[in-house]
Amino acid sequence: MQDELNALGIDPGRPLLISDADEVLFAFMEGFESFLNSRGLSFSWASFRLNGNIIDDRTGEAVEARAVRSLIYSFFENHTRTIAAVDGAAESLRHLGHHLQIVVLSNIWSEFRDARAHALRSQGMPYPVITNNGSKAPAVAHLASLTSGPAFFIDDSPEHHRDIADLAGDVIRIHYVSNRRLAGLLGPAANCHHHAHDWPGICSFIENCLGVGTS
């Protein structure tokens, strides 16, 4: 993975933003819930976890963990190219791009990387995509080491923020969950510098950190 990160051509003199994709740039839950409904399944919204909360409408029973994984794979296989962007993400990134460089770090199967990059490009976010598996901390720590400017990290998952706080504490961590219902179930992540509610808020926070004016 380090070779792939080194090949991004990160400018050592420029700040860096490392952004998650699902629930940050893409409306994952909205798309995934529609996908479930189209297959006679529902999301129970009893908690934020996918396991245990996907219900078979015919039986009222939760789908077992192995089938949940297949459903998630099938969703990405069929919908990665067309998943909708989160409101304000493209405009905010375009604006922030005047001040920093942007990389998308996504925990998605690597075979869907090109489809993910296509979906970003087609919705005004032509940034490099790195696919990852498990903790994002090693990749984030390595990317941050390639620049002397501040590095920012945005993700909806509290686990990634915790891991990065441990391994790369200097990275400025922003917790953002675009789906408000999911955000309410998850609650604010610990180990973060900022809890954002929308992209304009993320934009203002980063501009304040960089000491550049909002326009």
Ligand SMILES: [Mg+2]
């Ligand atoms: Mg995510």
